[in-house]
Amino acid sequence: MPAPALDRPADRRRPKAPFSILIVEDNPTDVEVMLHALEEADLKPLGGDFEMEVRPTAEGALKLLSEQAVDLVLTDMMLPGMDGLDLLSRIQAIDRNLPVLVVTRMNAVASAVEAMRRGAFDYVIKPVTPETLGMRLHRAIRISEILRRHAVYEQQDRQEAAALTLVGESAAYERIMRSIQEAAGVRSTVLITGETGTGKGMIARAVHQQSPERDRPFQVIDCTSIPEGMMESELFGHVRGAFTGAVAEKPGLIELANGGTVFLDEIGELPLTLQAKLLRVLEENEVRPIGGTRVRRIDIRFIAATNQPLEDRVRAGTFRRDLYYRLAVVSIPVPPLRERRPDIPVMARHLLMRLTREMGRARCHFEESAIEALMAYDWPGNGRELRNVIEQAIMLAADDTVRARDILALLPRHEASHATESHAGLSALPYAEAKERAIEEFTKVYLREKLAAAGGVITKAAESSGIPRQHFSLLMKRFLENETAEGQ
Numbered sequence: 001m002p003a004p005a006l007d008r009p010a011d012r013r014r015p016k017a018p019f020s021i022l023i024v025e026d027n028p029t030d031v032e033v034m035l036h037a038l039e040e041a042d043l044k045p046l047g048g049d050f051e052m053e054v055r056p057t058a059e060g061a062l063k064l065l066s067e068q069a070v071d072l073v074l075t076d077m078m079l080p081g082m083d084g085l086d087l088l089s090r091i092q093a094i095d096r097n098l099p100v101l102v103v104t105r106m107n108a109v110a111s112a113v114e115a116m117r118r119g120a121f122d123y124v125i126k127p128v129t130p131e132t133l134g135m136r137l138h139r140a141i142r143i144s145e146i147l148r149r150h151a152v153y154e155q156q157d158r159q160e161a162a163a164l165t166l167v168g169e170s171a172a173y174e175r176i177m178r179s180i181q182e183a184a185g186v187r188s189t190v191l192i193t194g195e196t197g198t199g200k201g202m203i204a205r206a207v208h209q210q211s212p213e214r215d216r217p218f219q220v221i222d223c224t225s226i227p228e229g230m231m232e233s234e235l236f237g238h239v240r241g242a243f244t245g246a247v248a249e250k251p252g253l254i255e256l257a258n259g260g261t262v263f264l265d266e267i268g269e270l271p272l273t274l275q276a277k278l279l280r281v282l283e284e285n286e287v288r289p290i291g292g293t294r295v296r297r298i299d300i301r302f303i304a305a306t307n308q309p310l311e312d313r314v315r316a317g318t319f320r321r322d323l324y325y326r327l328a329v330v331s332i333p334v335p336p337l338r339e340r341r342p343d344i345p346v347m348a349r350h351l352l353m354r355l356t357r358e359m360g361r362a363r364c365h366f367e368e369s370a371i372e373a374l375m376a377y378d379w380p381g382n383g384r385e386l387r388n389v390i391e392q393a394i395m396l397a398a399d400d401t402v403r404a405r406d407i408l409a410l411l412p413r414h415e416a417s418h419a420t421e422s423h424a425g426l427s428a429l430p431y432a433e434a435k436e437r438a439i440e441e442f443t444k445v446y447l448r449e450k451l452a453a454a455g456g457v458i459t460k461a462a463e464s465s466g467i468p469r470q471h472f473s474l475l476m477k478r479f480l481e482n483e484t485a486e487g488q
């Protein structure tokens with residue numbers, strides 16, 4: 001194997017190597033021995049392949065580390081200019097999770113031990129052999145991969161936490177924040193009420209997050225998404241043989257959240273029979289799986305949400321009064337966005353920043369008149385509709401500014417009046433052209449109204465239009481995007 005030129009990628013460099021090892025060594029013979037040992041060691045990082053970079057000096061190594069991600073460093077302890085210990089501290093300042101293996105001569109083991117005391121992952125004694133180096137590297141690679149994956153999870157957690165941030169500045173928003181804090185401090189049942197998209201799910205999560213049980217499970221049970229026939233077994237579980245198909249014992253979703261929080265979304269949809277069973281669970285703090293004879297004790301906080309006026313349902317006899325009172329120990333009513341307009345600009349800017357980042361787009365900002373357009377609209381789909389309009393506006397915006405016309409083009413009310421005006425001028429056109437225009441105008445209005453009614457959820461809008469989601473998306477692409485491009 002030819003010796004790699006120092007300060008250049010080693011020969012084993014491959015075009016797409018997921019795991020990279022940096023060797024810091026000034027002695028070309030030692031570099032060659034190490035590369036040979038690595039070759040023989042048959043390393044298999046989980047990503048498949050790996051690449052190696054060689055630098056003869058600590059400075060060269062630090063420069064590389066500042067330019068690209070490396071997964072593992074193998075460094076000599078005696079380097080020109082800066083010794084291995086200093087290099088170790090500098091590397092730790094760049095990335096405290098990067099595993100560093102030090103290579104040393106037998107007569108300098110004390111300094112290698114000192115390096116380990118300061119956080120080096122391991123040490124290898126020269127002359128390096130494929131067996132010792134291989135064994136130590138195998139271990140280091142596994143650790144490095146675990147740390148790398150852990151860092152990805154940490155990053156995702158941070159992004160998810162940011163995505164869940166409630167923002168606002170209206171008096172109603174302040175009241176909601178106070179209620180969240182109060183509810184978090186006690187373990188009572190909470191009932192959150194408000195129109196669709198007002199952020200009830202986010203509020204429920206915030207209560208859990210601010211409670212002492214924040215590290216315990218947060219179990220969401222959407223009462224609309226579980227088929228009625230399966231609801232009881234999903235919620236309370238079943239024992240083996242409880243019914244045909246119950247081949248094994250299965251714990252219910254409630255039991256699985258023991259110690260934490262259960263969020264019952266759309267509680268108004270819970271059938272009356274299950275309302276009675278849920279009430280028993282709330283009152284007695286125990287669940288009885290279907291077919292079971294023994295009850296299981298539970299310690300759970302329940303949060304329920306609904307966009308239906310539950311009092312009306314109680315009066316109509318379709319929701320149990322006793323369950324209603326049992327749920328509404330702490331009550332958090334969430335007014336619709338049109339009744340707390342001061343929240344709109346804050347939410348819009350927050351969503352714009354978050355969505356551009358998520359979509360990998362450059363930072364965007366609103367033209368002042370775009371904010372005015374947002375504030376003037378009534379938002380029947382509340383925060384969810386606002387989020388979807390902003391997402392589409394980012395996609396349609398020609399540059400880094402979202403303008404009033406981008407917003408207005410996406411709001412159904414504007415479209416309706418716009419359509420009426422354009423229909424008035426159609427008779428001036430030849431029949432074929434007028435017909436094509438009319439179909440175009442109709443499709444735009446239709447798509448926007450369907451989208452608004454579905455709170456911007458394309459799957460729902462497509463379903464209520466009776467066409468496949470893919471077809472709906474194609475229509476959106478053809479009619480909604482073209483229209484905005486023309487308008488610019």
Ligand SMILES: Nc1ncnc2c1ncn2[C@@H]1O[C@H](COP(=O)(O)OP(=O)(O)OP(=O)(O)O)[C@@H](O)[C@H]1O
Pocket residue numbers: 165166167168194195196197198199200201202203265307347350382383384385387
């Ligand atoms: N105060 C807020 N701050 C930031 N974003 C918000 C706020 N309120 C709502 N949103 C946005 O609206 C979206 C919908 O929120 P969420 O799902 O919690 O509403 P919901 O009331 O539970 O809706 P549904 O009744 O349809 O289940 C969120 O993902 C978020 O993008």
